[in-house]
Amino acid sequence: MVSVNLFRAARAKILVPSIAAVFFQRPHVRQYHGGQRxxxxxxxxxxxxxxxxYRPGGYHPVVLGDSLSNGRYxxxxxxxxxxxxxxxxxKDQLHDRYVALKISVAEAKRSKEIExxxxxxxSPRFHAESSYVNQMLDHFSVVGPNGSHNCLVLELIGPNVSDVIENYCGEDRLPSRxxxxxxxxxxxxxxYLASNGIRHGGLHSLSERDFIARLGELEMGLVTRQDGKPLSSNVPTHIVRSSSFRNKDIQSLLSSPSIKIIDFGEAFFNFDAPKTLGTPPPVRAPEIVFGDRLDNRIFELVTGQPPFDAVMSTPPILVQQMIELIDDELPSRWKVKWRxxxxEAVYDEDNWTLQSWMEEVYFDNDKHPEFTREEIRAMAKLIARLMKFEPSLRATPTDILAEPWLK
Incomplete structure (x- = not known):
């Protein structure tokens, strides 16, 4: 996942195996209203x-003002x-700095995130690209009524890119620059991650009041039981709405963005790739659909939507869309499963290519394009180098960085 670095001296979620996927995940996809469920x-x-x-095995009940790790945070x-x-x-009271605490559910599946x-x-920080990856500052466990929870202490950054696009970009896509x-x-x-064998200042002097103001006004709701009985210790007394960053801060970020790759819950080492991965269907690499092992693979940042249908994304439909858009032959080891x-596949009579589909989406009559058709075609060629069925034939980040479109 990718987040915009609002706090530059320290904070759009990345799924490391696939370049295309880094733009699509959101940190809180589901929105529930407690009183309506x-x-x-x-x-x-x-x-x-x-x-x-909030039950045994679930979230840890956090209350504003709580002190964790022997009072340090x-x-x-x-x-x-x-x-x-x-x-x-x-607030990290030992080092007098602001941080992010990621507290996992007690029943969280085993992952390689901490490792x-x-x-x-x-790894050596002289690698210039290390500044684009969020760093872990500390980690500890917190024990509560719902079990033992891993807690990661991370650099504090800003909103994820998908939230910025949805809430602050009028046409649901980013400005071209x-x-x-x-x-x-x-x-x-x-x-930088690949070089480590992995496939996924300014505000620290503010007072706590000014710091909280930058995160947006606090909104809390009292938690009660439907039957009027007292709350159990598994549930917090209040629920806090997630921060909403100030519009002027977001506009400043859009004019001069600084990002960090975050959320390594699905990341893995090259030598220990998982057999399955929790990638949303519209952005799954073909080897995930076919049950193959995983390897490395930019569309939504520019057009505002994924390259494949996000509504009816069953595996057969998704693969058919890939075959239509990707100028590549399906590897022989997948052909039997495809047959x-x-x-169950659904065929599109329009016979789209990746380039024609990008132009159709980007130059929609309701939108105001900033890129020229020549630039969109150049980007389509760039993306085509990433969207190869055979993982070993996909361009690497280093290859793509040499493309003129990114200069």
Missing amino acids: PGQEYKCGVNAEPLHR MVLHKLGWGSYSTTWAA ILQKLAA TARSISRQVLKGLD EMES
Whole structure:
């Protein structure tokens, strides 16, 4: 995942195996309203993480002002949440700095995240591209009523790119200059990760009041039981809405973006690639669909939508769209499985190519294009180098950084 670095001296979520996927994931895809969820035991008037996940094995109940790790970190605001964690802005009282605390659910699946972040933290910082990857500062465990939770202490940065596009960009896509800049920075960050064998200042002097103001006004809702009985210790007394950054700060970021790659929950080492990966269907690499091992692979930053259909993305439909858009032959080892699923595919009579589809999406009559057709065609050629069926034939981040479009 990729986040814009609002706090430059320290903070758009990245799925490392695929370049295309880094732009598409969001930290809190699901929005629940506690009082409207049928069968919900608890209710709250704030849109945030689902209250039923506050149970043994689930989220740790965090309250603003909580002190963690023997009083070192004081919780100040919520940054966001996901299916497997909540993330909080906190004050590191030992080093007098602001940090992000990512607190996993107690039943979180085993991942390589801490191991990968430790390797990155131990690698030489003279590598210029290391500045594009969020660094782990500390980690510890917190024990609560719902179990034992891993807690990562990370550099504090800004909103993820998908949130910026959705909430601050009028046409649901980034300005051309911003899209080009973020693409370049993401590729540099991925190049740094690859060099480590992995495939995924300014505000520290502010007072706590001014710091919280930069994160947006605090909005909290009281948690109550539907039956009026007292709360159990598994559930927090209040739910905090995730921070919303000030519009003037976002506009400043759009004019001069600085990004970091974050969220290594699905990352892995080259020598230990997983057999499965939790990638959203519209951005899955073909080897995920076909059950092959994973390897490395920019469209949504420029056009505002994924290259493949995000609504009806069953594996057969997704593969058919790939075959239509990718100028490449399906590897022989996948052809038998494709014949088995081909009957469920849906064919498009328009016979799109990657270039024609990019032009169709980008030069929509309702949008105001900033790139020229020549630039979009150049970008289509760039993306085509990434979207090869055979993982070993895909261009590397270093290869793509040499493309004129990114200069």
